[in-house]
Amino acid sequence: MSTVKPGYVRPLDLRQGRIDLTHGAGGRATYQLIETVFRPAFSETWPRGWQATGDDGARLPPLPPPLRDGRLVMATDAHVITPLFFPGGDIGSLAIHGTVNDLAMMGAKPLYMSASFILEEGLHLSDLVRIAQSMARAAKESGVAIVAGDTKVVERGKADGLFISTSGLGLCSENLQLSGQMARPGDAVLLSGSVGEHGMAVLSQREGLRFDSPIVSDSAPLHELAAHMLATGAALRVLRDPTRGGLANTLNEIASASHVGMLLDETAIPVLPPVTAACELMGLDPLYLANEGKLIAICAEADAPRLLEAMQAHPLGRRACRIGTVTDDANGFVRMQTAFGGQRILDWLMGDPLPRIC
Amino acid sequence: MSTVKPGYVRPLDLRQGRIDLTHGAGGRATYQLIETVFRPAFSETWPRGWQATGDDGARLPPLPPPLRDGRLVMATDAHVITPLFFPGGDIGSLAIHGTVNDLAMMGAKPLYMSASFILEEGLHLSDLVRIAQSMARAAKESGVAIVAGDTKVVERGKADGLFISTSGLGLCSENLQLSGQMARPGDAVLLSGSVGEHGMAVLSQREGLRFDSPIVSDSAPLHELAAHMLATGAALRVLRDPTRGGLANTLNEIASASHVGMLLDETAIPVLPPVTAACELMGLDPLYLANEGKLIAICAEADAPRLLEAMQAHPLGRRACRIGTVTDDANGFVRMQTAFGGQRILDWLMGDPLPRIC
Numbered sequence: 001m002s003t004v005k006p007g008y009v010r011p012l013d014l015r016q017g018r019i020d021l022t023h024g025a026g027g028r029a030t031y032q033l034i035e036t037v038f039r040p041a042f043s044e045t046w047p048r049g050w051q052a053t054g055d056d057g058a059r060l061p062p063l064p065p066p067l068r069d070g071r072l073v074m075a076t077d078a079h080v081i082t083p084l085f086f087p088g089g090d091i092g093s094l095a096i097h098g099t100v101n102d103l104a105m106m107g108a109k110p111l112y113m114s115a116s117f118i119l120e121e122g123l124h125l126s127d128l129v130r131i132a133q134s135m136a137r138a139a140k141e142s143g144v145a146i147v148a149g150d151t152k153v154v155e156r157g158k159a160d161g162l163f164i165s166t167s168g169l170g171l172c173s174e175n176l177q178l179s180g181q182m183a184r185p186g187d188a189v190l191l192s193g194s195v196g197e198h199g200m201a202v203l204s205q206r207e208g209l210r211f212d213s214p215i216v217s218d219s220a221p222l223h224e225l226a227a228h229m230l231a232t233g234a235a236l237r238v239l240r241d242p243t244r245g246g247l248a249n250t251l252n253e254i255a256s257a258s259h260v261g262m263l264l265d266e267t268a269i270p271v272l273p274p275v276t277a278a279c280e281l282m283g284l285d286p287l288y289l290a291n292e293g294k295l296i297a298i299c300a301e302a303d304a305p306r307l308l309e310a311m312q313a314h315p316l317g318r319r320a321c322r323i324g325t326v327t328d329d330a331n332g333f334v335r336m337q338t339a340f341g342g343q344r345i346l347d348w349l350m351g352d353p354l355p356r357i358c
Numbered sequence: 359m360s361t362v363k364p365g366y367v368r369p370l371d372l373r374q375g376r377i378d379l380t381h382g383a384g385g386r387a388t389y390q391l392i393e394t395v396f397r398p399a400f401s402e403t404w405p406r407g408w409q410a411t412g413d414d415g416a417r418l419p420p421l422p423p424p425l426r427d428g429r430l431v432m433a434t435d436a437h438v439i440t441p442l443f444f445p446g447g448d449i450g451s452l453a454i455h456g457t458v459n460d461l462a463m464m465g466a467k468p469l470y471m472s473a474s475f476i477l478e479e480g481l482h483l484s485d486l487v488r489i490a491q492s493m494a495r496a497a498k499e500s501g502v503a504i505v506a507g508d509t510k511v512v513e514r515g516k517a518d519g520l521f522i523s524t525s526g527l528g529l530c531s532e533n534l535q536l537s538g539q540m541a542r543p544g545d546a547v548l549l550s551g552s553v554g555e556h557g558m559a560v561l562s563q564r565e566g567l568r569f570d571s572p573i574v575s576d577s578a579p580l581h582e583l584a585a586h587m588l589a590t591g592a593a594l595r596v597l598r599d600p601t602r603g604g605l606a607n608t609l610n611e612i613a614s615a616s617h618v619g620m621l622l623d624e625t626a627i628p629v630l631p632p633v634t635a636a637c638e639l640m641g642l643d644p645l646y647l648a649n650e651g652k653l654i655a656i657c658a659e660a661d662a663p664r665l666l667e668a669m670q671a672h673p674l675g676r677r678a679c680r681i682g683t684v685t686d687d688a689n690g691f692v693r694m695q696t697a698f699g700g701q702r703i704l705d706w707l708m709g710d711p712l713p714r715i716c
Contacts, residue, residue, distance in 0.1 A: 026602025027707030031611070053537045054615055056460035056598065057433030059530065072430075075415030076472035076525060078510040114434035116523040119477070129372035148525075154714060159656040160516040165433060165474040165523030167506075172417065179411045240414065244384025253389070257412055349385030356512060 003132050012036045015189045017125040017190055024119065024153025036126070041132040042146040045139040050147075050249075058147035065170065065201065070171040075102035079164045082356045084127060086205040088217030089292075092131035094358060096138035097292055098243070099168035104223035105239045107230055108170030108179045114148035115137065115166050120159040131162065142221040144168065147172060176230070182237040183258035185328035188304035190297040192225065192311055193218070193319040194270035195247050199289030200278050213274040220293030230246045232310045234303035240296045244358055245349040246288040250296060251334045252348045258273060263331025264336045264346065268323045290357045298326060304312050370394045375483040380446025382477065382511025391509060395487055395588045399494040400504040408503070408578040416505035418470060421529065428529040433460035437522045440714045442485060444563040446556075446575030447650075449522055450489035452716060455577050455650055456601070457526035462581035463597045463653065465536045465588055466528030471497065472506035473524050478517040489520065499672035500579040502526065534588070540595040541616035543686035548655040548660035550583065550669055551576070551677040552628035553605050557647030558636050560715045571632040578651030590668045592661035598654045601716055604646040608654060609692045610706045622694045622704065626681045646707055648715045656684060 009028050014036070022029035031094050034054075043051065079096045084091045095115065103110040115135065119128070139146050165184045201217040203209070226239055238258075243262035247269070271279075271286045281303055293316060299307050304322060311317035327335075334346040367386050372394070380387035391624075392412075401409065405687075408419050432535045437453045447455075453473065461468040473493065477486070497504050559575040561567070584597055600608035605627070614622055629637075629644045649672060657665050661678060669675035692704040 021710040021713050022708075025707055025710035025713070027607050027710075030602075031706075045409055053539055053609070055537050056463040057431045057466065057526070057528075059464060059466075059535070060430040060432060062532075070416040071420065072470075072527070073415045074418060074470055074472055074506050074525075074527060076474045076506050076523075077508045078474035078476050080476055080510045080512050096597065105655070106415040106417060108412060108415065112430075112432055114432055114437035114525045116434045116438050116525075118521055118523075121695050148434050150435045150523075150713075152438045152716075154438050154518060155514070158518040159521075163476055163517075163521065164475075165434075165436065165508075165525075167432075167472050167474075167523075167525030168415070169432060170415070174420075177417070179413050181411055208683065240448060244388075249385050253412070264516065349383060350380075352383035352385075353381040354401050355383070357512075358510075 007049045013311055014125050014129055017151055019119045019121055019123040019125065021121055021153050021155065024151060027282045030151060036184040037129055037132050038149060041136040044136045045145045047145055052147065060147065070173050073103055073106045073108035073172055075099055076165065076167040077102065079358060080356050081202065081358050082160060083205055084161055086217060087201045087214055089219040090131055092134035093138040093168045094219055095164040095219050096135050096142060098358060100142040100144060100221045100223055101241045103168045103170035104226040106172060107176045107239065107263060108172040110142055110144045110168055110170045110223050113144050113146050113153060113166055115146055115164060116150040118163040119151055119153045120174060121150065121156045123162055142223060150296055155245050166216055178236060178239050180238055180240060180254045180257040181297045183254055183260050183326045183327050184237065185260055185285065186301050187237060187298050187323055187326040188301050189262060189324040189325045190308055190311065191269065191321060192295045192317045194272050195222060195291055195294060196271055196275040196279065196286030196289035198292040199354055199357050200275050203354055206279065211274050211278055215274050215278065218291055218293035220316055222293065222295050222316060224313045228314050229297060229307060229310055232307055234307040235300035236297060238298040238318050242291050242294060246292050248287040248292055248346045249349040255332040255334050259330060259332060261327040261332060262324050262334045263327050264324035266336050266338050268321055270319050270321060284353060287346065288353060362623050370483060372483050372487055377477045377479055377481040377483065377511055379479055379511050379513065382509060388509060395490050396507060399490040402494045403497040403503045405503055418505065421648055428521045428531050430468035430526065430699040431461055431464045431528045431530055433457055434523065434525040435460065437716060438714050439560065439716055440518060441563055442519055444575060445559045445572055447577040448489055448492050449520060450492035450644065451496040452577055452650060453522040453524045454493050454500060455579050456684065456716060457524040457577045458500040458502060458581055459599045461526045461528035462584040462612055463599055464530060465597065466530040467536045468500060468502045468526055468528045468581050470527045471502050471504050471524055473522060474508040476521040477509065477511045478519050479511055479514045481520055500581060536594060536597050538596050538598060538612045538615040541573050541612055541618050541656045541684045542595065543618055544659050545595060545684040546659050547620060547670065547682040547684060548662065548666055549627065549679060549681045550675045552630050553649050553652060554629055554633040554637065554647035556645030556650040557712055557715050558633050561712055567699055569632050569636055573632050573636060576649055576651035578672060578674055580651065580653050583672045586672050587655060587665060587668055590665055592665040593658035594655060596656035600649050600652060600654055602648050604648055606704045607646040613690040613692050615692060617688060619685040619690060620682050620692045621685050622682035624694050624696050626679055628677050628679060642711060644705065646711060
């Protein structure tokens with residue numbers, strides 16, 4: 001007679017094991033995966049005294065009084081980056097930073113996140129553990145709690161390793177209204193640092209390229225830098241992180257949404273020398289490469305100097321600089337003063353030079 | 359000289375067109391996809407006076423005063439169902455109902471949702487439009503606004519048509535605490551209707567099976583039924599929708615979380631005759647098949663009659679019935695009195711008889 005409890009499943013082999021379809025079926029194997037991989041990692045991010053109950057949703061702690069009068073902000077991102085691990089991060093840390101930064105760009109304090117996983121049958125459990133731990137680390141650093149999740153498994157060949165969708169909830173003050181629609185002619189365009197590292201780091205990892213100085217993703221949480229900037233009281237109109245499509249595309253989006261143009265100074269835009277070199281080699285423009293730890297700020301001209309100073313005082317804004325000015329242009333053209341004294345139009349991203357970089 | 363504005367892209371061909379990688383690149387094509395497919399559909403769900411600004415996140419309207427003192431509830435789901443369209447619904451309506459129901463099972467009023475899309479290159483735009491419209495319809499019916507989204511595209515063969523992850527935000531009253539951990543010996547176990555339709559509807563569509571009476575998914579939003587039940591003031595301990603893993607697995611989850619057993623009456627569990635017939639034909643047990651519009655309620659014995667009456671008074675609970683009683687059993691066994699007078703243990707779901715049904 002067996003003394004095994006009904007529903008017994010063998011312990012997970014976190015070293016050699018792989019994901020199979022039962023891990024997504026909602027039965028004991030799913031429960032085991034959650035309890036062995038996700039709960040130990042994500043519980044590190046939970047607020048004191050709170051814990052996930054294993055129910056259909058997460059009942060959040062009461063909002064702290066100073067925030068109760070604020071406005072909720074919600075953001076979501078799907079992450080399909082390949083490869084899963086790259087210099088400077090992995091799909092897990094990226095998934096956290098991506099959503100934390102979306103909330104931060106709305107002027108919100110990131111508070112809670114949910115994560116849903118689509119796993120391909122055959123995924124190494126050791127990779128999943130590494131990714132879950134990386135998510136937890138990034139969430140802790142960002143001050144957000146991962147409070148809800150879901151896991152599905154699809155058959156071999158029906159997905160590409162692992163996709164993660166994250167959603168975030170944050171709170172911003174009632175009176176704050178940052179939006180890509182609010183840039184006005186005469187405003188200053190600021191950038192928090194050098195561009196192109198994330199896209200180039202992922203590409204070099206994917207293609208097995210080696211450079212003299214390794215290029216590392218800039219993936220980082222921007223909420224503190226943003227809060228620091230908001231605290232200056234400067235007349236901030238727009239905060240935006242130039243991810244997919246890079247600086248060029250994000251500026252075009254803002255110009256289009258605000259019905260303005262922009263005039264940039266090409267020489268003012270910082271690009272690290274190894275990124276410049278790799279771009280030249282591969283025929284890519286760093287202004288179209290994704291960033292995951294940079295922000296664009298547009299503010300009233302008069303406030304630009306002190307805002308820039310505040311940015312430069314923060315570790316993630318040390319290389320912050322002014323890169324241009326918002327102009328009156330109903331066509332929404334983003335123009336760039338080139339190093340040679342000419343002007344060129346910096347167009348929207350066309351095609352997809354680098355698929356799956358986030 | 360061309361008069362075409364920089365970044366011009368051809369209008370989307372919503373009839374014959376397909377998704378390509380540029381739709382996920384974050385440039386003009388992504389913008390065009392959002393503006394042509396998602397915004398027109400989802401704007402139907404937005405609260406009066408509110409609209410998406412195209413920024414990194416959605417700044418939500420102020421919470422209505424009676425809700426401000428409540429507790430936020432957050433839930434998320436990944437949806438990987440195949441086929442994308444099935445009798446009684448599609449991946450879009452399912453994605454809405456799934457998350458609405460997760461919130462409803464926490465006793466929360468569903469308010470806002472985000473949706474992130476992972477599209478496979480080659481997906482028919484006509485299918486995507488149909489799915490987006492179906493999501494909007496389901497959201498409107500459920501009283502939730504789809505306020506934030508994200509779209510990624512992966513290369514042909516790297517995903518299976520379309521995956522959707524949804525996250526939901528709701529509010530429940532401060533004092534309400536429903537949880538699978540709260541069942542107590544002596545409590546009544548109620549079920550809102552017949553089981554197995556969703557799983558069998560998807561399976562029959564996938565396998566091209568035809569039955570005399572077509573089997574239709576029960577996919578439906580349960581928030582109104584749940585609110586109606588909460589309004590009775592009955593001592594409700596647990597609300598749970600038996601999705602993946604079916605009734606059997608969900609009851610085992612509750613028993614395990616509450617450290618109790620259950621004794622069910624097999625003859626009391628409603629199963630529609632065509633589902634019974636199809637299950638017999640295919641060697642499946644309807645108690646393990648997924649449902650998407652049913653709920654299990656566990657309440658104090660004394661309150662069972664009036665709670666049942668309230669359920670039966672709602673269109674989605676017309677066939678509600680009592681199916682068993684919570685027992686004192688440290689092993690957490692779910693036992694079932696069979697039609698033949700015997701008892702059997704209703705175990706956790708083992709393996710995955712029906713992958714990708716949600």
